[in-house]
Amino acid sequence: MTRIKRLAVLTSGGDAPGMNACIRAIVLTASACNIEVIGFKHGFNGLLEQEYQTLHAMHVDNIIQRGGTILKSARCPALQQANGPAEAADALKQLDIDALIVIGGDGSFRGAMAISNFYDGQLIGVPGTIDNDVDGTDRTIGFATAIDTALDAIDKIRDTADAFERIFLVELMGRHSGYISLAAGIAGGAEQIICPEFGQLNPDNLRPIIKPIQHAQLLKGKSSYLIVVAENSYPGGATSLAEALTKAIGIECRACILGHIQRGGSPVGADRILATKLGAFAVEQLMHGATLVMAGEVNGEACLYPLAKTGDKAKAIDPFLVRWQQQIGSY
Amino acid sequence: MTRIKRLAVLTSGGDAPGMNACIRAIVLTASACNIEVIGFKHGFNGLLEQEYQTLHAMHVDNIIQRGGTILKSARCPALQQANGPAEAADALKQLDIDALIVIGGDGSFRGAMAISNFYDGQLIGVPGTIDNDVDGTDRTIGFATAIDTALDAIDKIRDTADAFERIFLVELMGRHSGYISLAAGIAGGAEQIICPEFGQLNPDNLRPIIKPIQHAQLLKGKSSYLIVVAENSYPGGATSLAEALTKAIGIECRACILGHIQRGGSPVGADRILATKLGAFAVEQLMHGATLVMAGEVNGEACLYPLAKTGDKAKAIDPFLVRWQQQIGSY
Amino acid sequence: MTRIKRLAVLTSGGDAPGMNACIRAIVLTASACNIEVIGFKHGFNGLLEQEYQTLHAMHVDNIIQRGGTILKSARCPALQQANGPAEAADALKQLDIDALIVIGGDGSFRGAMAISNFYDGQLIGVPGTIDNDVDGTDRTIGFATAIDTALDAIDKIRDTADAFERIFLVELMGRHSGYISLAAGIAGGAEQIICPEFGQLNPDNLRPIIKPIQHAQLLKGKSSYLIVVAENSYPGGATSLAEALTKAIGIECRACILGHIQRGGSPVGADRILATKLGAFAVEQLMHGATLVMAGEVNGEACLYPLAKTGDKAKAIDPFLVRWQQQIGSY
Amino acid sequence: MTRIKRLAVLTSGGDAPGMNACIRAIVLTASACNIEVIGFKHGFNGLLEQEYQTLHAMHVDNIIQRGGTILKSARCPALQQANGPAEAADALKQLDIDALIVIGGDGSFRGAMAISNFYDGQLIGVPGTIDNDVDGTDRTIGFATAIDTALDAIDKIRDTADAFERIFLVELMGRHSGYISLAAGIAGGAEQIICPEFGQLNPDNLRPIIKPIQHAQLLKGKSSYLIVVAENSYPGGATSLAEALTKAIGIECRACILGHIQRGGSPVGADRILATKLGAFAVEQLMHGATLVMAGEVNGEACLYPLAKTGDKAKAIDPFLVRWQQQIGSY
Structure with missing residues (x-):
């Protein structure tokens, strides 16, 4: 067992529902092991500027169900400056931090690794991002909630699409991956799903999208038609695609960009449980000496993964x- | 008592949550009075094309909680043609319709009035639109649900705005009125609300918007700042306004356009109750001979209002x- | 204008969604008028024990959407002791409180009136209870949310009742009034609603309940049958009634007691707006000298009502x- | 490839959110392979009585988001009669059914196996139950939604428990297993979780429950205390336990029995996706000759498991x- 006396935690990058549940699990687990916890504010900025608060059990009472993060989050350009990582390491030393837990995505983990070059303490990551685009874990904290938030919107749009017998395009987040779009699209019964993994769309050839629409209208007189579009899969996004489709098929296609509502909201059960598990596991593994790893979950079991490979x-x-949707979904 | 044997109902214009609850109440009330009910599909289009279905109690079982409308809705350019209204009247006569109930907004009611010039039967309107922009009723069917849908999104955006200490602009529907924006803005604790009733925004003078933002940041170090923007209150909408603000104050402002999710979803209790009340009242008043009126609710009581004045x-x-928000809300 | 320098607020009795929104409006309005606000904890107990906190704008940031009450609530037996009211008045004087706002039901208002016999400052009530059983206001804070919470449960039970073609009894709160039951029952499409206002049920004669059930089953082969039962309308509650019905008609009837989930949850828009309006209005009216009144809303307008008559x-x-449900609903 | 021309599906036992999504996937997948699908009504009853409907793509349009089951469900005592299975097999032969898909729990699968003694066609099970108590699959359809429904109630009760600083017991479903209770309890931040897997409670010795309560009150002055109780883990359920605790510790403990609301509601994304996957997989595997197996999901992959071992x-x-909750959760 490594003797850890003082532990720090921060949330970095885009906020994700469940980050608070993770902070809570870290604090409760550490407290039970007589480890002091401090939380840096605004991601790595709070580390660089030594803006932090001590976290006791009472500070994490009744936060498991809250969206956002009580520690605030932020991007941190200062860390990417030449002397940023060294300064961050200095701050950790000055504050007698034995170990740092970073809750965020692979970009945040790169920040942690940069610091490790100048820091003797332990560093561990916990995957918190709605995008699920982190290697070494089946799911990231926030992903399940983002799916249900997107789904809720899709169900509502389906109501109006159905009432009006219209074509709707719904653009979902995901950075450069289609996890949210595939999951929410399947769950929402979307007639088509357009995401980066299905190959790049050619704006000059919309036939692969148009054909199934016309097929559905011909064959089934289908009342509504929903296309889920992952962000970054068409130049100009769903709005441009809707305009192009309207022009091409002569039926009005409307776009709806969900945007930042996908980041917020009370986390669903799956995210709270995952966050609790990974937060608790991270503290335990720090006590076992783990460093430069991410605490993830694979096949239902908590496990460690090299921080360097998470991206x-x-x-x-x-x-x-994927196969089913392509064969049947757009049928 | 007017002897009505056959009654028709249609939903027209933008769909609104609660339209199904209204159809259900009409059918149940009529059935109890031995009145046959038919429903036209796709608004006035179904009337012109005689596309309809008979509606018995079993057809409206378990629809009170559904968004959209089982009768579908649509705009109807054909009705605005020179001979449209006369043809619609002919269809009503051919189908032996003694009375027609139109669920929709003031545009749909104008359609009904045009038909009345050629039709001897009774015509009654029920206000169904999320925008609440119909005169003669305190509330329209769908308004309460639209507020809560917008609010749900605002709460989620607040989570992420709060985590990031950012400025967000949320654009809500409402056509040319700010009912939804004021209600959702107040309920969401928005720091500013921009809607047509508060006077036209001058794109060349953003100071009235910028000043309270800077004041809040200076005075309170406020973590998040939310501005609700009614559609049609700034050229180019919230996206353009966000860009202009970002440029003017040097802090990134993000826009989120809620769009069509505001039309869908299971109606909240208030809308289901209003829809039930007005649907039942409309049938009863038809039996008392009412025509060319809208069934609305004022001060908690169902009442009639001339269809011609609803716009x-x-x-x-x-x-x-309004006064409170302007004095305090942006404080 | 009465010069109020220091204002106190407390929440008392059963908590209701929207109480936090009301506290927020009180604090923001008072702050804008340079009035200091303190909040007593645990209802009148905090007043008697001088347990309180100063409330600034930052303390009410981001609470508009939270259920419960940040000031905590409680019944207060000590206030009902012989010298309770005098001691409470003494505490108000010692703390230099010019005016006290009590958010609660008519029981809490009686407590406030008892104190007024010994207190020269102003006292004002704001109606906060899910039961809506306060005279002088059309709606109380929390009522709208309780309806939608009950409705959400009813919709879910309908799903399973429908799948199983079963009879379900759902017991809702409301103390001795049927406001929640009527509203949620109508909105949930309940086949029957049993509430105090419809007359006392005679346990020895269940025929008025059984007849419509048998009628529905005979006539329509209806798949599900839902009965909303207000608490205190049958000896032993919905569980006993379900057993009696099961025995009487030979079809299994199941009871579901919603209980305390009806008190919690994020307030819906209508409650947040009402709470904001009444909280702001209460402060303004105190400044105009009002005392021993309740700030309520009638026909959409904020108004005052004698505290002594609220019960x-x-x-x-x-x-x-009521009439419609009795004629049609159980049809 | 086995040539299947006609496929039947039924839902049996307690209904679970996602059953409709599963029916939809079965119908869409079969249709794409030119397999005709019929659906029996009311579980095995519809099979015995040959009450069924043909299911085309249009019948499953817009049902993916609906709770309950469009095929209705029921227990079927007739199947447990001596000649029940043989009669069911006869019905399948008469209707030229090549394969039967049973969506339900292990009890329903036992019914299917009984039929297999008299039937040459194929039989496959899909695990649909909120209780997750089926072997051979990590998750059953409906489990994820039941957790979130329970969680929603727990969050609401937490609001009022917190406002009142009270002890609440929340009884959740699960038959004889604690899956829902553990998951919802962890996710809800319950201070204690009582479920069958943690050992039988001895009503004569409540000390293991009482001690952590007193510890929490002493140590932290904790405002609210929530105990999740799985059904069937204490004689008389949560109501009796609450009474016993109130008596033992002198603080009022309140019980809330969630009951049947846990079965209903629109399925969450995870359940819709699982249901879609398992429904599609079941049809594909039938075409590959599978029989007397259940289509489940283990470690994220669809797989088959002997129907005989699912119980x-x-x-x-x-x-x-489990370990974390016992060490930390009640801390």
């Missing part, structure tokens, strides 16, 4: 569902 | 809340 | 809907 | 979380 993006989206 | 837009948004 | 229970539940 | 209950609840 590899080798993780595939469910091939069974 | 007058004399209805004011709550002056107490 | 009169002269307020009727919507007669139109 | 073994060897599946453990997450040992990491």
Whole structure:
């Protein structure tokens, strides 16, 4: 057992529902092991500027269900400056921090690794991002909630699409991956799903999108038609695609960009449980000496993964569902 | 008592949550009085094309909680043709319709009035639109649900705005009125609300918007700042306004356009109750001979209002809340 | 204008969604008028024990959407002791409180009136209770949310009742009034609603309940049958009634007691707006000298009502809907 | 490839959110392979009585988001009669059914196996139950939604428990397993979780429950205390336990029995996706000749499992979380 006396935690990058549940689990687990916890504010900025608060059990009471993060989050350009990582390491030393837990995505983990060059303490990551684009874990904290938030919007749009017998395009987040779009699209019964993993769309050839629309209208007189579009999969996004489609098929296509509502909201059960598990696991593994790893979950079990490899993006989206959607979904 | 044997109902214009609850109440009330009910599909289009279905109690079972409308809705350019209204009247006569109930907004009611020039039967309107922009009723069916849908999104955006200490602009529907924006803005604790009733925004002078932002940041170090923007209150909408503000104050302002999710979803209790009340009242008043009126609710009581005056837009948004928001809300 | 320098607020009795929104409005309005606000904890207990906190704008930031009450609530037996009111008045004087705002139901208002016998400052009530059983206001803070919470449960039970073609009894709160039951029952499409206002049920004669059930089953082969039962309308509650019905008609009837989930949850828009309006209005009226009154809303307008008459229970539940439900609902 | 021309599907036992999504996937997948699908009504009853409907793509349009089951569900005592299985097999032959898909729990699967003794066609099960108590699959359809429904109630009760600083007991479903209770309890931040897997409670010795309550009150002055109680883990349920605790510790403990609301509601994304995947997989595997197996999901991959072993209950609840909750949760 490594003797850790003082532990720090921060949330970095885009906020994700469940970050608070993770902070809570870290604090409760550490407290039970007589480890002091401090929380840096605004991601790595709070570390650089030594803006922090001590976190006791009472500070994490009744936060498991809250969206956002009580520690605030932020991007941190200062850390990317030449002397940023060294300064961050200095701050950790000055504050007698034995270990730092970073809750965020692979970009935030790169920041942690940069610091490790100048820091003797332990560093561990916990994957918190709605995008699920982190290697070494089946799911990231916030992903499940983002799906249900998107789904809620899709269900509502379906109501009005159905009432009006219209074509709607719904653009979902995901940075450069289609996890949210595939999951929410399948769950929402979307007639088509357009995401980066399905190959780049050619704006000059919309036939692959148009054909199934016309097929559905011909064959089934289908009342509504929903296309889920992952962000960054068409130049100009869903709005441009809707305009192009309207022009091409002569039926009005409307776009709806969900945007930042996908980041907020009370986390669903799956995210709270994952966040609790990974937060608790991270503290335990720090006590076992772990460093430069991420606490993830694979096949239902908590496990460690090299922080350096979390950005590899080798993780595939469910091939069974991809195949099914392409064969049947747009039928 | 007027002897009505056959009654028709249609939903027209933008769909609104609660339209199904209204159809259900009409059918149940009529059935109890031995009146046959048919429903035209796709608004006035179904009337012109005689596309309809008979509606019995079993057809409206378990629809009170559904968004959209089982009768579908649509705009109907054909009715605005020179001979449209006469043809619609002919269809009503051919189908032996003694009375027609139109669920929709003031545009749909104008359609009904045009038909009345050629039709001897009774015509009654029920206000169904999320925008609440119909005179002669305190509330329209769908308004309460639209507020809560917008609010749900605002709460989620607040989570992420709060985590990031950012400025967000949320654009809400409402056509040319600010009912939804004022209600959702007040309920969401928005720091500013921009809507047509508060006077036209001058794109060349953003100071009235910028000043309170800077004041809040200076005085309170406020973590998040939310501005609710009614559609049609700034050229180019919230996206353009966000860009202009970002440029003017040097802090990134993000826009989120809620769009069509505001039309869908299971109606909240208030809308289901209003829809039930007005649907039942409309049938009863038809039996008492009412025609060319709208069934609305004023001060908690169902009442009739001339269909011809429903578009007058004399209805004011709550002056107490307007004043409070302007004095305090942006404090 | 009365010069108020220091204002106190407390929440008392059963908590209701929207109480936090009301506290927020009070603090923001008072702050804008340079009035200091303190909040007593745990209802009148905090007053008697001088347990309180100063409330600034930052303390009410981001609470408009939270259920419960940041000031905590409680019943206060100590206030009902012989010298309780005098001691409470003494505490108010010692703390230099010019005016006290009590957010609660008519029981809490009686407590405030008892104190007034010994206190020279101003006292004002704001109606906060899910039960809506306060005279002098059309709606109380929390009522709208309780309806939607009950409705959400009813919709879910309908799903399973429908799948199983079963009879379900759902017991809702409301103390001795049927406001919640009537509203949620109508909105949930309940086949029957049993509430105090419809007359006392005679346990020895269940025929008025059984007849419509048998009628529905005979006539329509209806798949599900939902009965909303207000608490205190049958000895032993919905569980006993379900057993009696099961025995009497030979079809299994199941009871579901919603209980305390009806008190919690994020307030819906209507409650947040009402709470904001009444909280702001209460402060303004105190500044105009008002005392021993309740700030309520009638016909959409904020207004004052003698605190002494708020428990009169002269307020009727919507007669139109009562009649309709009795004629049609159980059809 | 086995040539299947006609496929039947039925839902049996307690209904679960996602059953409709599963029916939809079965129909869409079969239609794409030119397999005709019929659906029996009311579980095995519809099979015995040959009450069924043909299911085309249009029948499953817009049902993915609906709770309950469009095919209705029921227990079927007739199937358990001596000649029940043989009669069911006869019905399948008469209707030229090549394969039957049963969506339900292990009890329903036993019914299917009984039929297999008299039937040459194929039989496949899909696990649909909120209780997650089926071996051979990590998750059952409906489990994820039940957790979030329970969680929503727990969050609401927390609001009022917190406002009142009270002790609440929330009883959740699960038959004889604690999956829902552990998951919802962890996710809800419950201070204690009582479920069958944690050992039988001895009504004569409540000390193991009482001690942590007193510890929490002493140590932290904790405002609210929530105990999640799985059904069937204390004689008389949560109501009796609450009474016993109130008596033992002198603080009022209140019980809330969630009951049947846990079965209903629109399925969350995870359940819709699982249901879609398993429904599609079941049809594909039938075409590959599979029979007397259940289509489940293990470690994210669809897989088959002997129907005869689904009731073994060897599946453990997450040992990491069990341990954590016992060490930390009640801290």
